[in-house]
Amino acid sequence: MSIIQVDQLTKTFSRPIRGTGAIGAIRDLINRRYEEKTAVDHISFTIERGEIVGYLGPNGAGKSTSIKMLVGILVPTSGEVRVDSEIPYKNRRENARKIGVVFGQRSQLWWDIPVSETFELMKCMYNIPAVDFKRNMELFTDVLGIQDFMHVAVRQLSLGQRMRADLCAALLHNPSIVYLDEPTIGLDVVVKKKIREFLLEVNAQRQTTILLTTHDMSDVEKLCSRVIIINNGRKMFDGDLDRLKSDYSAGETMILHVDHEIGLDRDISHLGVTDFTYHPESGSIQLRYDKRQAKPASILAWFMERTAVHDFEIKPAEVEDVIRDIYQDSTSCGLGEAQ
Numbered sequence: 001m002s003i004i005q006v007d008q009l010t011k012t013f014s015r016p017i018r019g020t021g022a023i024g025a026i027r028d029l030i031n032r033r034y035e036e037k038t039a040v041d042h043i044s045f046t047i048e049r050g051e052i053v054g055y056l057g058p059n060g061a062g063k064s065t066s067i068k069m070l071v072g073i074l075v076p077t078s079g080e081v082r083v084d085s086e087i088p089y090k091n092r093r094e095n096a097r098k099i100g101v102v103f104g105q106r107s108q109l110w111w112d113i114p115v116s117e118t119f120e121l122m123k124c125m126y127n128i129p130a131v132d133f134k135r136n137m138e139l140f141t142d143v144l145g146i147q148d149f150m151h152v153a154v155r156q157l158s159l160g161q162r163m164r165a166d167l168c169a170a171l172l173h174n175p176s177i178v179y180l181d182e183p184t185i186g187l188d189v190v191v192k193k194k195i196r197e198f199l200l201e202v203n204a205q206r207q208t209t210i211l212l213t214t215h216d217m218s219d220v221e222k223l224c225s226r227v228i229i230i231n232n233g234r235k236m237f238d239g240d241l242d243r244l245k246s247d248y249s250a251g252e253t254m255i256l257h258v259d260h261e262i263g264l265d266r267d268i269s270h271l272g273v274t275d276f277t278y279h280p281e282s283g284s285i286q287l288r289y290d291k292r293q294a295k296p297a298s299i300l301a302w303f304m305e306r307t308a309v310h311d312f313e314i315k316p317a318e319v320e321d322v323i324r325d326i327y328q329d330s331t332s333c334g335l336g337e338a339q
């Protein structure tokens with residue numbers, strides 16, 4: 001049986017419409033009006049034990065709301081959610097024992113006490129057997145490299161140190177599922193690498209299921225074999241990363257550092273360029289093209305014939321671009337959902 005089962009899950013918030021100015025404020029006091037916002041709209045999926053799944057979407061897509069329903073903080077408006085046989089919002093205590101959660105923007109650690117004491121508190125809270133605790137501490141301190149700051153108060157940690165301590169705390173009780181919301185946000189490449197290696201190690205050793213939200217495509221590429229993409233609360237794509245990349249990651253961006261612009265009114269559609277902007281402050285031209293249809297060398301040659309190009313760089317599609325392509329594809333085809 002799938003470890004996570006989500007069926008037609010929906011969450012609608014009712015939020016006040018605020019009037020503008022003094023009259024609006026007075027009117028609000030007398031007659032407050034509300035609007036409905038469907039943050040998660042009939043989403044269904046299942047996740048198998050041991051999968052690492054990227055749960056992606058642009059800002060406001062409904063990712064955090066979905067995760068809050070999975071961890072039991074929010075009660076769905078309709079639909080069903082079952083996590084390792086528990087209904088999270090009904091069996092919050094049992095569910096909490098089976099899951100670990102890390103929100104990149106917030107810490108679950110106690111601010112004023114040293115990291116090591118936080119872990120001791122976790123041991124008591126979750127009733128972790130001494131043998132498991134010792135084994136986990138050895139593995140986690142080794143892979144995450146937290147030995148150096150074990151005795152430092154949490155408020156004195158750098159962001160990267162705090163994030164590693166947060167991850168360790170979330171996994172000490174051997175949860176079968178871990179929810180990670182932007183776990184590498186704001187971290188340098190070395191710490192990102194450590195965290196990814198750690199997650200892969202835990203997943204391989206313990207079959208821990210991981211659901212990860214991130215805006216960092218390299219997190220997705222390094223960790224996830226499958227991605228679910230949502231937008232406006234609806235599921236747009238559910239499939240493996242290779243399919244996502246072969247079907248949708250065709251957009252590339254080329255940045256040319258030039259002497260002067262050559263006129264934005266030029267028609268360069270024959271080169272396969274879809275977007276074309278000049279940034280005078282940096283003296284650069286930014287072009288977007290579909291690499292299945294355009295030849296970067298031809299684009300570069302065309303510009304070099306017309307202006308002095310000092311340097312250029314090519315950037316692969318960002319996760320946001322892929323999502324935008326999927327969204328455009330599904331709306332232009334009249335599809336609500338791409339499977």
Ligand SMILES: Nc1ncnc2c1ncn2[C@@H]1O[C@H](COP(=O)(O)OP(=O)(O)OP(=O)(O)O)[C@@H](O)[C@H]1O
Pocket residue numbers: 013014015037038039057058059060061062063064065066
């Ligand atoms: N408690 C709430 N009350 C009213 N509206 C809410 C509430 N929580 C979220 N929303 C709305 O629901 C939508 C989805 O929000 P959510 O936080 O789930 O998005 P997200 O995909 O996690 O975005 P981000 O990547 O920016 O974190 C947004 O339009 C948001 O304003």
